[in-house]
Amino acid sequence: MENSTKDHAELAQDFNRDEDRVNWHDETLWFIRQKRDKTAHQIPEWEALREAASQIKNNVLSNLHNYLVLFEKNAVTNGIVVHWAADASEHNKIVHKLISEANVNRMVKSKSMLTEECGLNEYLAEHGIEVIDSDLGERIVQLAEEPPSHIVLPCIHKKKEEIGEIFHKHLGIEANISDPQFLTETARGHLREIFLTRKVALTGVNFAIAETGEFVVCTNEGNADMGAHLADVHIASMGIEKLIPERKHLGVFLRLLTRSATGQPITTYSSHFKKPRDGKKMHVILVDNGRTVQLGRKDFRNSLKCIRCAACMNTCPVYRRSGGHSYHTAVAGPIGSILAPNLDMKKYADLPFASTLCGSCSNVCPVKIDIHEQLYKWRQVLVKNGYAPAAKKVGMQLMTWTLSSPGFYHTVGKVGRLVMKHAPFAVNNKLNPWFKQRDMPYPPAESFNEWYAKNEGKTHR
Amino acid sequence: MKVGLFIPCYVDQFYPNAAIATLRLLQKLGVEVVYPSKQTCCGQPMANSGFEHLTKRCNELFIENFEEFDYIVAPSGSCVLHIRDHLHDDKNPEAAKRISHKIYELTAFLTGVLKVKSLAAKFPYRVGIHQSCHGQRGLHISSMTELVSPEFSKPNSLLNMVQDIELIHLDRKDECCGFGGTFCVTEEAVSVKMGKDRVEDHLKHGAEYITGVDMSCMMHMEGILKRLGSKVKVIHIAEILNAE
Amino acid sequence: MxxxxxxxxxxxxxxxxxxxxxxLSSFERNASGCSDKFVAMLKSVGGFFYYVSSYDEIINILLSVNGENKKIISTVTELTAYYSEEFLNNPQISNIHDIDVAVLKGRFGVAENGAIWLTDQEMRQRALPFICQHLAVILNADSIIPTMHEAYELISKVTYDFATFIAGPSKTADIEQSLVIGAHGPRSMTVFVMINDQ
Known part of the structure; x- marks a missing residue:
């Protein structure tokens, strides 16, 4: 996926070749959006909670330096080893070093979108380290040799029959099994063996608390805990923006996170890791990888408030009908489309355009990121930096000339309507993407401007 | 009260009836309406495509045409939102700001400024309402399903004053139709699929007409309806509110 | 650098x-009517629930639900039949990997989401509430609070090296959004709310 040269529109077109599948994908995610609505509406203070969460995160971004220093100091006092990684490559090297120091060549890992962003699995594989993802959805896409298509539901693009096929091929079950209960039980057996035998476990981090030097990991499956509590070495990878000031702020975030994500009132497990077990090791890796650059972009910095709930993906009418892989980046959907151009403007220039700017994403965001406004602003930045397709530039210039001159505009409009009326083949052809699956509007005999001049007598000015 | 009528370019060219209905409706309600004939466009097609820097002349034209009025009214949520959020003129920043405060989408003007309590309109059909995103989420002319807030809708409150109209219920009452400006051609596959799904929701619930405050969304759905060979029509809300 | x-x-x-x-003070609530809400939420997240008034009652329920030949481990000293200091002091994975039922005390329950707060003092071994096939938690009736805001008020008064909120059994919906109970951790969670703590 990462190496694909197709842009979002082309990948989305591929996805749309199977309309039944698009309907299924859309309805599955819409179901989650509805669950989110239902649970949010049970909390009368919901909007006040979003506002509080937004303000806490604004404070974090404005005081991040001090919170990082404070977190480090408290975590070290707790017996946690703190590492700093300027970029993806440094993060991966640190993880590799820690695995080597434990004298092992394999590791179990729970969900961490940061490690997807850093390409950790690929890096470790190149260095002879086996990584097994323990989140069920992640394990499924890992066996299928695909990246996750959704940050909370990694294999939401896969049908149960396909998952049965993957398990048949890799985990030795009989062919043609598609019962989710049976498939989950199969994965449980397979992964329990992994949990019991791995000496190193890596987890992500949902929140890290400056005040206490602890960090919180949320899962439904219990896979982060199974990995971390049974291993000798626990590595926790986190972006520097995951800091929150005080423990009491978790009250706000844990109320919002899972309700926004899946419509559950809370994840099954919200684990607070403060100190390693006796004789065991706990590491935290604080990763920048472009985040400080984003922090410096005034219009885009508040994308760093994201708590990775994926509500913006579930609500996005484009995401639901184009699939996570069409975004060709670790974090898909609306939030991914405002994060990715920060990492590579050229590679991700298409993503801010993969939206109708309908604004639903900003409405569901639990930390009130102005996602659709940032999509608009990224478009301006990308065009100014020369990442607009050439044809689009010419078209826009023509449109600008037309709309900048009232006389020219009315002439062009009249000619256009005449052409549509008397030579419809000029617009109704396969070169016109509108016409491929939609009819053109029927051109009226006269524009409103012409009608007004005739019927209302006096034209203004 | 002197109102400047702003008719978006595609309404002017393709949907003059929506503009005529807007004019007649406002006149019926006793408003002095003037249509400045040198207007063109709000500049949104360029700006949403990332070319906001090319909209300078559109902005100047807009200010020249509309500065003198007490209010500016347009039969479009999307274009009004664009003017509110993005109209600027480095030489005349105050004028741009004044305009952004006095421009209204039609239904917001009728309910908020004119405070219309009754209409002499009659429209004996089953009608589905398309909530255009820019009117709804941008201008807040209706409550939104994502937010935990009291329910309201300015367009619906007006349609409820129309005699014999039957408003249908939709499964997804505020999902985007997929028009999205140049999105409709640059992301053709997804745009069409979104439009088909929206139209299907209206058809499933027996709509004879689909209406809304934005002709651009309706143009999109009309294109799909026609290709499907459907008899269901799109109509701007002004045409219903002005129907006799 | x-x-x-x-x-x-x-x-x-x-x-x-x-x-x-x-x-954040405006989010705090008073505790009236919490228990009913807690029970409703616990059930909604897949938990089972019993009001009990003695430890004997808990043992009887555990036996009737699980049968005789199960490996039941408790960190609650009052449940003498299932409590073994020696066992709890042995951190070997081989010691704990085949536990059928683990019985622990919870510090408090949260009405708005059915979650129960447990620290490593109640767990003795961190893996215990996760690795067992079935989890049982004992809670005092007066330790149910309205929301997460009150929860963190209480948490600020205790110390721990590791602690967690647990809301129901381990679960996943990763396969086509079909809810499956018993992902990697416990296949069930039973909460005993003690009305008269002995």
Whole structure:
């Protein structure tokens, strides 16, 4: 996926070749959006909670330096080893070093979108380290040799029959099994063996608390805990923006996170890791990888408030009908489309355009990121930096000339309507993407401007 | 009260009836309406495509045409939102700001400024309402399903004053139709699929007409309806509110 | 400059002007009617629930649900039949990997989401509430609070090295959004709410 040269529109077109599948994908995610609505509406203070969460995160971004220093100091006092990684490559090297120091060549890992962003699995594989993802959805896409298509539901693009096929091929079950209960039980057996035998476990981090030097990991499956509590070495990878000031702020975030994500009132497990077990090791890796650059972009910095709930993906009418892989980046959907151009403007220039700017994403965001406004602003930045397709530039210039001159505009409009009326083949052809699956509007005999001049007598000015 | 009528370019060219209905409706309600004939466009097609820097002349034209009025009214949520959020003129920043405060989408003007309590309109059909995103989420002319807030809708409150109209219920009452400006051609596959799904929701619930405050969304759905060979029509809300 | 200094100096150069933290006191609630809400939420997250008035009652329920030949481990001293100091002091994975039922005390329950707070003092071994096939938690009836805001008020008064909220059995909906109970952790969670603590 990462190496694909197709842009979002082309990948989305591929996805749309199977309309039944698009309907299924859309309805599955819409179901989650509805669950989110239902649970949010049970909390009368919901909007006040979003506002509080937004303000806490604004404070974090404005005081991040001090919170990082404070977190480090408290975590070290707790017996946690703190590492700093300027970029993806440094993060991966640190993880590799820690695995080597434990004298092992394999590791179990729970969900961490940061490690997807850093390409950790690929890096470790190149260095002879086996990584097994323990989140069920992640394990499924890992066996299928695909990246996750959704940050909370990694294999939401896969049908149960396909998952049965993957398990048949890799985990030795009989062919043609598609019962989710049976498939989950199969994965449980397979992964329990992994949990019991791995000496190193890596987890992500949902929140890290400056005040206490602890960090919180949320899962439904219990896979982060199974990995971390049974291993000798626990590595926790986190972006520097995951800091929150005080423990009491978790009250706000844990109320919002899972309700926004899946419509559950809370994840099954919200684990607070403060100190390693006796004789065991706990590491935290604080990763920048472009985040400080984003922090410096005034219009885009508040994308760093994201708590990775994926509500913006579930609500996005484009995401639901184009699939996570069409975004060709670790974090898909609306939030991914405002994060990715920060990492590579050229590679991700298409993503801010993969939206109708309908604004639903900003409405569901639990930390009130102005996602659709940032999509608009990224478009301006990308065009100014020369990442607009050439044809689009010419078209826009023509449109600008037309709309900048009232006389020219009315002439062009009249000619256009005449052409549509008397030579419809000029617009109704396969070169016109509108016409491929939609009819053109029927051109009226006269524009409103012409009608007004005739019927209302006096034209203004 | 002197109102400047702003008719978006595609309404002017393709949907003059929506503009005529807007004019007649406002006149019926006793408003002095003037249509400045040198207007063109709000500049949104360029700006949403990332070319906001090319909209300078559109902005100047807009200010020249509309500065003198007490209010500016347009039969479009999307274009009004664009003017509110993005109209600027480095030489005349105050004028741009004044305009952004006095421009209204039609239904917001009728309910908020004119405070219309009754209409002499009659429209004996089953009608589905398309909530255009820019009117709804941008201008807040209706409550939104994502937010935990009291329910309201300015367009619906007006349609409820129309005699014999039957408003249908939709499964997804505020999902985007997929028009999205140049999105409709640059992301053709997804745009069409979104439009088909929206139209299907209206058809499933027996709509004879689909209406809304934005002709651009309706143009999109009309294109799909026609290709499907459907008899269901799109109509701007002004045409219903002005129907006799 | 090492990475730590590089990152910290980039942060300080790029972070915006300081904005204050919000006041959170308006979110706090009084505790009336909490128990019913807690029971409803616990059930909604897949938990089972019993009101009990003695430890004997708990043992009887555990036996009737699980049968005789199960490996039941408790960190609750009052449940003498299932409590073994020697067992709990042995951190070997081989010791704990085949536990059928683990019985622990919870500190408090949260009505708005059915979650129960447990610290490593109640767990003795961190893996215990996760690795067991079935989890049972004993809670005092007066330790149910309305929301997460009150929860963190209480948490600020205790110390722990590891602690967690647990809301129901381990679960997943990763396969086509079909809810399956018993992902990697316990296949069931039973909460005993003790009305008259002995």
């Amino acid at each position: 090492n990475s730590r200094e590089k990152i910290l100096s980039a942060v300080i150069a790029n972070q915006p002007e300081l904005v204050p933290l919000p006041e």
